[in-house]
């Protein structure tokens with residue numbers, strides 16, 4: 001059970017961030033913001049993949065104008081990403097955005113920051129102070145020599161002081177670094193210093209799988225310590241992958257309810273009776289399209305599959321040319337191997353509609369026997385992976401001895 005550091009709460013549109021609000025997932029569009037339809041299509045895709053909030057660049061006047069059309073049609077709150085030009089922050093506010101991200105490394109003039117804060121305050125719009133190791137304030141870079149955690153935190157604190165000077169308190173902070181240990185240390189330090197909500201991310205993490213691993217290493221470590229109120233995976237990939245990854249991380253840590261499919265699959269081994277990678281990939285594609293909120297297991301053999309995946313809602317295990325469909329570890333149907341994916345999809349739909357008890361009651365009479373026979377046959381051919389028969393005999397022997 002994770003105990004979260006208690007932070008203040010603010011609202012980005014209708015999404016609460018901080019305090020006891022669920023940790024939110026963010027992502028960012030990659031389209032030109034002036035392309036209103038293209039950007040909106042991506043915003044919808046991101047929202048569908050699990051993003052609660054979407055950030056969009058506001059890097060030119062045409063982008064701010066695009067935001068004026070995008071914001072009212074967006075299914076989720078929009079944050080404008082601002083670098084260098086404080087006037088574009090004012091323009092984005094005029095366009096109706098629900099949040100701003102300012103980079104203290106490149107908007108450095110106190111009067112400009114305060115002008116934006118006053119306008120945001122009047123409109124009830126929060127600001128994220130988005131410090132980035134790669135674009136750190138040059139005075140701080142000179143002072144510290146490199147973007148060490150204390151330098152990132154100092155940059156955020158300086159900006160916060162300007163905001164507080166004009167009584168602006170709807171503040172979120174990020175101190176992103178591309179080096180995972182430095183990122184973790186920066187956020188730890190920051191969370192000891194302020195009680196504003198924190199936005200977590202490993203910046204410029206790169207393409208998956210390395211980018212995913214770096215992001216998970218940084219973000220999950222902090223979330224497990226109770227640090228973090230909103231997260232973003234910064235991947236060099238389709239941003240839909242970022243949103244999916246963010247959502248899945250929170251679900252796997254038990255910090256958000258499962259919204260979609262959780263597919264588990266064995267890694268395959270010499271016992272596998274099918275191409276597990278192929279079956280699991282096809283099953284994932286088919287099941288994701290239905291967005292069923294269940295855990296599904298794809299197992300390479302019936303010897304160990306149903307037992308090892310008994311916690312899954314539903315699963316399938318291969319053996320002797322057949323697929324053995326099981327619900328909560330109990331085999332309910334046996335189908336030809338070529339129909340494994342279709343049968344799994346069909347049973348998954350029924351399971352969601354009717355529930356576990358009903359589907360167990362519909363189990364085919366001989367399914368469990370057929371699975372047991374296939375299992376025995378495989379053990380005879382391949383040997384018992386768990387050597388359970390040997391162990392049982394030895395246990396009995398020991399029990400009988402004086």
Ligand code: SF4
Pocket residue numbers: 266267268269270271272273299300301302303304305308385
């Ligand atoms: S379920 Fe079977 S095929 Fe898959 S890893 Fe376990 S023993 Fe190997």
